[in-house]
Amino acid sequence: MSFTDLGLADGIVRAVTEHGYSIPTPIQAQAIPAVLAGGDLLAGAQTGTGKTAGFTLPILHRLATSGTPHASASAQRPIRALVLTPTRELAAQVEESVRTYSKYLNLNSAVIFGGVGINPQIKLLKHGVDILVATPGRLLDHMQQGTVNLSKVEILVLDEADRMLDMGFIKDIRRVLAVLPKNRQNLLFSATFSNEIKALADGLLNSPAMIEVARRNSTVEVIEQKIHPVDRDKKHPMLAHLIKTNNWSQVLVFTRTKHGANKLVEQLEKDGISGMAIHGNKSQSARTRALSEFKDGSLQVLVATDIAARGIDIDQLPHVVNYDLPNVPEDYVHRIGRTGRAGATGEAVSLVCVDELDMLKDIEKLIKRKLPSEVIVGFEPDLNAKPQPIQRRSNDAPGRRPQGRGNAPAKSAKAPGAKPSGPNGQVRSFGGNANARPAAPHRSGGRGR
Incomplete structure (x- = not known):
């Protein structure tokens, strides 16, 4: 199967091909048709399987082929797709992927997150953005200041949803959901399917397609x-x-x-x-x-x-x-x-x-496996040592679940998901660009999160 076989627009296939990709990974082969069909989706895949392209490519196709809602080139572009991610780095990588594969489309994108100045982001949003990638905290900052308009969002993506729940973003997410149009497509991507994720999906998704390309909570065999x-x-x-x-x-x-x-x-x-x-x-x-x-x-x-x-x-x-x-x-x-x-x-x-x-x-x-153990000579542990209490939670992740005890398509000649080098030697990753580097104002972008 090729990306052309999946029914993607010529401009998207051209951009993908230019970066040396031809074979979709399993999550992409299943997710892309599901998103193109227009329904809601609950998708799970191990990290490194290319799930970012599982939603970025079909979103680009849907927005590019459904026409632009603004009447003229001078009219401000409304935000039509919103992608929420838990961390700044992931947000930057997702937006880089969007930008890379929308090269031949009349679509633009932006990323907003905390830890940097908000004014360049405000200026960027004023010019109009088709696809916005954001962390929840900084998006709420813009909502409170009235500098972002989400009334025209057609597609919502919750990326790494399990991590967002772990980090205590559920209230922020609900505040965002409250201002979005009721009639929209919802895509929930998660590396694991916990009970909390299923509960979130039940309240958010409408008769979703469900994809899980790897055993739940499995570790990559390689x-x-x-x-x-x-x-x-x-x-x-x-x-x-x-x-x-x-x-x-x-x-x-x-x-x-x-x-x-x-x-x-x-x-x-x-x-x-x-x-x-x-x-x-x-x-x-x-x-x-x-x-x-x-x-x-x-x-x-x-x-x-x-x-x-x-x-x-x-x-x-x-x-x-x-x-x-x-x-x-x-x-x-x-x-x-x-x-x-x-x-x-x-x-x-x-x-x-x-x-x-x-x-x-x-x-x-x-x-569901016992990890092999190897004692390093010169570092043999004291078998009589007694366990001591350790810090059970870091402040890095507010709202983490308490613990009971104690976060690509391939070249045709490579295995699915291989990451070939693009022009200038930059590595292009469908899970997010490996060389993504935030740079104001376009790459500026939760509130210290």
Whole structure:
């Protein structure tokens, strides 16, 4: 099956083809026809499967072929499609994807999120926007100031809906829903289908088509997963040892807290390992710089909290390390999904101390498999060590669910979902552009979220 076979407009197929894609991934092959049919959709897929294109491509087709509602070129364009995402990075990547594949269409797009000035966004919205990608907090800011008009929205997308619920955005989402036209198409995309997601879908969607291309809460099979038992005070030396011994050149490391991320970066720097942290307390410019340097290979280690787990899309990322196990078992799936994307192989390593054994059990129960364990010589854990209480929640994710114990089409010659390089060597990702870099005013864009 090709993108032409899916019935997409010639301009969209041309843009897709120019970037080296020809074969839709499974989620795209199912979601695109469903969205084109005009009905509501509830779709679930593992991270890295290209679900962003599952809604961006058919939305572009529907808006391009249904005609523009404004009477003349001088009339302001109304917002016809609204995409809500949980994080700034994901919002930027989604809008980049929209912009890339609307290259030959008379449509425009914009992204708005917090952490940057609101005035450039206000100016941009005044000119008129067909497709708006936003985080909930900043969208509410614009709604309160009367600088955004959502009365003409035809299509609503909730992207990474499970993450938005985890982060406590449900009230914000409901406030947005209250001002949207009742007659609209609703698309809900989620990496996991929790009971909360099903409840949200029941209240939002009207007789939706349902797509789930992977086993619920499954982990990508091409990712090699293992744990290294270690004492809590030996995690940093072990990580430095693994990076140096294995010559890891690009490593994404997850910590439980923002303070832990900052401390780890300082420790790694003393070991001669370049690293930067990305979390909710970092300015948008610092977050953008860290992602940019990590993606281009000039930064060896990026240390992140779960706030960034869904917004990092890096081509061929080889290694993900859980320095701390996540508070919420589902976050393990999203974390390791940063590697092994689009059919590529990857390695996910978890450093587990005695304090985290209950967390490990919860993760293994969720993914329905026992993770292989490997003790590193020189870092053998003390078998008599007693567990100590650990911080169960980071302020990075307000409103997170309490835990009971303790976030592409392929080249024809590649596996579905492979990410070929576009012109100028930039990697184009249907899950969001791997080189997305916010730049005012077009890429400006929740309220510190």
